[in-house]
Amino acid sequence: MGANKRIGILTSGGDCAGLNPVIRAVVHHARGNYNWDVLGICQATQGLMTRPPQAIELDIHDIDRLLTLGGTMLGTTNKGDPFAFPMPDGTLQDRSDDIIEGYHSLGLDALIGIGGDGSLAILRRIAEQGGLNLVGIPKTIDNDVGLTENSIGFDTAVNIATEALDRLHFTAASHNRVIILEVMGRDAGHIALSAGIAGGADIILIPEIPYKLENVCRHIKKRQDRGKHFCLVIVSEAVCTEGGEPVTQMQQFGECRLGGIGQYIASQIAEYTGAETRVTVLGHVQRGGIPSSSDRLLASAFGVAAVDLIAQGKFDQMVVWQNRQVSSVPIAEAIKHYRNVEADGTMVKTARGLGICLGD
Known part of the structure; x- marks a missing residue:
């Protein structure tokens, strides 16, 4: 050409x-x-x-x-x-x-x-x-x-979520609160996992790893017993309730979209631990900016x-x-291989190695 x-x-x-x-x-x-x-x-x-x-x-x-x-x-x-x-x-x-x-x-x-x-x-x-x-x-x-x-677009979204955790850390510590940050990601937990590690989250919940509220609350209690009366939780929008139900919100034209799991997690934590909880939903902030x-x-x-x-x-x-360089693949092959978080992958192992609770 x-x-x-x-x-x-x-x-x-x-x-x-x-x-x-x-x-x-x-x-x-x-x-x-x-x-x-x-x-x-x-x-x-x-x-x-x-x-x-x-x-x-x-x-x-x-x-x-x-x-x-x-x-x-x-x-x-x-x-x-x-x-x-x-x-x-x-x-x-x-x-x-x-x-x-x-x-x-x-x-x-x-x-x-x-x-x-x-x-x-x-x-x-x-x-x-x-x-x-x-x-x-x-x-x-x-x-x-x-x-x-x-x-x-992924790196910028992770940076924004990480900065949010950095900022929430101080207000959580000041008031001894459990603060839940809900992030986007559709059916994959990449944003929550990467930002959670980079931003020092104590608990990371992603759709690829089923969780139990008992485990989440136990982790919070352990922190309280060690004198850490605050906690940062980051949760991906596609995480379901403990019973496996997706949390969605009805939009203007009758469209159902993921959203609201942060509030669900917050209310459950408050009920089981007595901790004061707050929720921040980043939403489209993750899409915008430089x-x-x-x-x-x-x-x-x-x-x-x-x-x-x-x-x-x-x-x-x-x-x-x-492998640190640009290549190309058939579009059909790329579409066929959906890329979610690998439950035994490097980032999950890193989170576990840092003592971060994944809810399982």
Whole structure:
């Protein structure tokens, strides 16, 4: 793929820190070293559905500010499956062909899709259907995309959760309270585990390791017996009640989302130990803000590698971070291998070695 080619880039799914640095890296490499045109697709696949398609031309002179900018300048969406897209009349319509037509109407030679496993699965299905040249870049604060050691956004989310624990430590100690920090992560406990270790949590609860409240309360009692009358607990949003029931909250449009396990844990601890408890829910704070240096580095490496894959004609591939370097794997393989916390993995062993209670 030589000069005068045109590639598109879009961000899909939930936002996170590091998306803008990816866009910056793609534009720098594609424009500066290959002399290609780069179009940013607005609002993910919805931008390709719109007529005319919503896209902006990206130039090197316009994107240097993106290195430290959170979120995504292109906008994104995690609603509306293109294969069953909700229409104004309440019906569901397959709009995948509209996306394919939008790709071709923009004269694109390839598309870089930045997303999690759900977004990449949808993009790959559309690409197969329409014969589109697709390269994927993994991003998610949950860090659950398969075959890559890290995804864009994870490090920043962990830093934010760690800072929250650092701050909560002092107020917990001042009032002899048990403070529970509830963090995101969807079905994986990577954020809770990593931040819990880095932030000195006393108890870490993650969905991959079943817990018993008796064990949690016993750990708190042991600390009290040693004169430590405060405790920091970090819990992942996907942790269930002791009976195995997920804790969810109803959203504005009837959508059920994970949330509320922190309050459940707090009330149970208060009942069984008599300790004064408080709950902090970080929520979308973990998604926002300035990307960490690690996320900027990973984003830059992924963006450059994605452009090189296009230059080599290697499509249906996702860039990954493995063994301290960038590589690529088939998107289908990455999606197939969901990456949750390994119960006997290094981070779990580290937590146990530090005397952190995991509830089991």
